[in-house]
Amino acid sequence: MAINLLLNFLLFLLTAKTGFSAEISKFVQTGASVQLDLQTQPLDLDDITWKNEKTEKVFKYNYELKKIRPFPPYQDRIEFNESSFSLTMKNMQKTDSGLYTVTITGASSIDIVDVYRVSVIDAVEAPVLTVNSNSSDSCTVNFTCKTQDLIINSSYQINACSPEKVISQKNYTLILSLHCSEESIICNYSNPVSWKEDKIDKQLCVKNNVNEAQDAQLSLEWLGFLAAPILIGIILAVWFYRKRTGSRNEDD
Template sequence: MAINHFVLFLLIFKTGFSAEISKFVQTGASVQLDLQTQPPELLYITWKNDKTENVFNYFHVAKMKTSFPPYQDRIEFNESSFSLTLKNMQKTDSGLYTVTITGASSKDIVDVYRVSVIDEVEAPVLTVNSNCSCSELCRFTCSGHNINISSIYNSGCSKEEVTSADDHILRLNCNTTFIMCNYSNPVSWKTDIKVVHELCPVKLDTFCMRSD
């Protein structure tokens, strides 16, 4: 992998290039990669990944398109915008994608994309102590896959948010009607909602505070 990054560095050093662009895509979905720069007299477009595998070539003069395995059945190319769409993306497709744009000038242009393929987020779980009475505090927990927020509910509470190391975000929000637990990642989100008066009867003149 270090050698591949060194080769990529040499390629970028010798050509014009744009900053690395991050793209997130859900497993099984499609991702569109757009050219950041288009030379006035386009000759060739060459796509490769960080494994130095050819992905797609386009010879503009002859309108010749060539796709390479394992992408040959998963590519859609727009001959007007020159954008490349990769379909049915899998986690093994994650990595750097480099497009070299050759025009009439002697200096090629390089765009670099970091594509991250991730699974749809799991549904969060909102657990409420339904045994509480009007004279008791109502404790509940908003849980994601590897993070959680525990709180004490009375008549409402402030919004809270926790982010995990792998960019999953857990959000808690509640009012006099609902307790809402939202779990998301860069490609999806899901919510668990509980109706307050059905699960947690509380005094209306109290407030919510974070528990230890």
């Protein structure tokens, strides 16, 4: 805390004599790389110096000599682009989180200072989607979408559900959301560097639909079974009627 206050005080003093840009947030997944760009391209350039919030040097570049100098513990995981002057730090760990400042010194009396707030965070774990109850008769499914920190309880009815979202600022921005379709329920969990999902890839009312189809087929079978004797009866009635009518005509 004391170091942060001291650094902020030094930056405040620095802004009185230098050009100073607002703090920029950068999120990076643990083990991944982060690229820090100059917000203002210098018109003239002598040196570019990067430091962390402990005021320790991270990297220095001398434009005239084209000399690149990374400092420990960054010397084996830094790339520098001499055209854009961007700095890339690789294999970032949580201990690398913090404030990074770059000072661009030129031939003029005004230096340029850019400030980055780098946050190294882990990827989210996959959420767990659990079906609590399933009623095929009413096509209703109660389910839970859950992570270690967040939870959503909802219902799926007639192949649909209302989209829902919960947000936590406990550890950066964690977002748990879900939506449904006729084919699936999808539960998505994300933070600024990653996202994962769990889903049920099937039509949840299939059983109900199958029963309806079976009932329809059974109805057709019964209709056919009943129609046959009725049709035979009609044919016999017509035959007897014609025969009787024919006999009367002969008698006349």
